[in-house]
Amino acid sequence: MHEYDLLVVGSANADLVVHVDQRPAAGETVLGSDLAIHPGGKGANQAAAAARLGARTTLLARVGNDAYGRMLSQAQRAAGADTTGLLEGEDAPTGVALITVDAAGDNSIVVSSGANARLTPEDVTEARRLFEAATVVSLQLEIPRETVEAAAHTAAASGARVVLNPSPPAPLPGSVLAVCDPLVVNEHEARRLLEDPADGRVDGRVDDRATGRPEEWAEALLERGPRSVVVTLGAEGALVATPGSAAVRVPSPSVTAVDTTGAGDAFTGALGWRLGRGDGLVDAVRYAVRVGSFAVTRAGAQESYPGAEEFEKFSGNCEKGAT
Known part of the structure; x- marks a missing residue:
């Protein structure tokens, strides 16, 4: 039996959040709410x-020797995660995300990487025990690309299942895509990956399916090598695609969105855990869609995530159609 259901390798940020009626256009100044500071970062969120x-979870990430770093460490412990892999250094401050959230709950985010940019392939090598102890390893792209590649290969060599969310979107080598099971993308990320010709194709053409339907995005992404693809579709749920099978749509329960910040990370973290427990991909996505839906009903990222008991109650209401 593995020690961890899920090892997350990725970023840890302090989220600096301001709510506005409308996000500013170029050159525009708007007034917002009081500044709120929350633990965040895609890795820490997941x-x-x-x-x-309830997952047995650990995080491999870097933070600075500062107040934000201490906040992030405390938040992981409060959530119930193991902090063995949370590395502290003095050469860079903790990463920061500057977030504006509008009246509809949609957000815009700018990330200053800070210590996240110092998470290296050598850190991955030194943490090999964590990879060997994990059933699933979850990755994103808010850390250096070479570190993501090292983590993906180390996970595969250790027999762990790799879940990768290419966010922010960027081309990935075929050797990394080949171990993704699944590659998790939202609509924006799917289009960006398909529009970017820098993936080794000889002709360098943009894939015409980038402007098509989610089923077409998933088909095109599967052709690039991942073992499975999940496309998240916001309020419409998600789509699951595997080679040789028809894509499956998983609907989302109807909820009133308050803040979408971190909802995709809630989805991916829940997905990784359920896969680590042995769920099939469609069942794991069905569970993760509900976790993501719960997250948008509250403000913030990690603060919006449910505990096991409150999620069970929410999920029961979904079954009754009461959300």
Whole structure:
């Protein structure tokens, strides 16, 4: 039996959040709410989401020796995650995300990487025990690309299942895509990956399916090598695609969105955990869609994630159509 259901390798940020009626256009100044500071970062978010639901989770990430770093470490422990892999250094401050959230709950985010940019392939090598102890390894792209590649290969060599969310979107080598099971993308990320010709194709043409339907995005992405693809579709749920099978749509429960910040991370963290427990991909996505739906009903990222008991109640209401 593995020690961890899920190892998350990725970023840890302090989220600096301001709510506005409308996000500013270029050159425009708008007034917003008081500044709120929350624990965030795609890696830390995924680890916290899974741990709150009951997963045996650990996070490999870097933070600075500062107040934000201490906040992030405390938040992981409070969520129930193991912090063995949370590395502290003095050569860079903790990463920061500057977030504006509008009246509709949609957000815009600018990330200053800070210590996240110092997570290296050597850190991955030194943490090999964590990879060997994990059933699933979850990755994103808010850390250096070479570190993501090292983590993907180390996970595969250790026999762990690799879940990768290419966010922010960027081309990935075929050797990394080949171990993704699944590659998790939202609509924006799917289009960006298909529009970017820098993936080794000889002709360098943009894939025409980038402007098509989600089923077409998934088909085109599967052709690039991942073992499976999941496309998240916001309020419409998600789509699951595997080679040789028809894509499956998984609907989302109807909820009133308050803040979408971190909802995709809640989805991916929950997905990784359920795969680590042995769920099939469609069942794991069905569970993760509900976790993501719960997350948008509350403000913030990690603060919006449910514990096991409150999620069970929410999920029961979904079954009754009461959300």
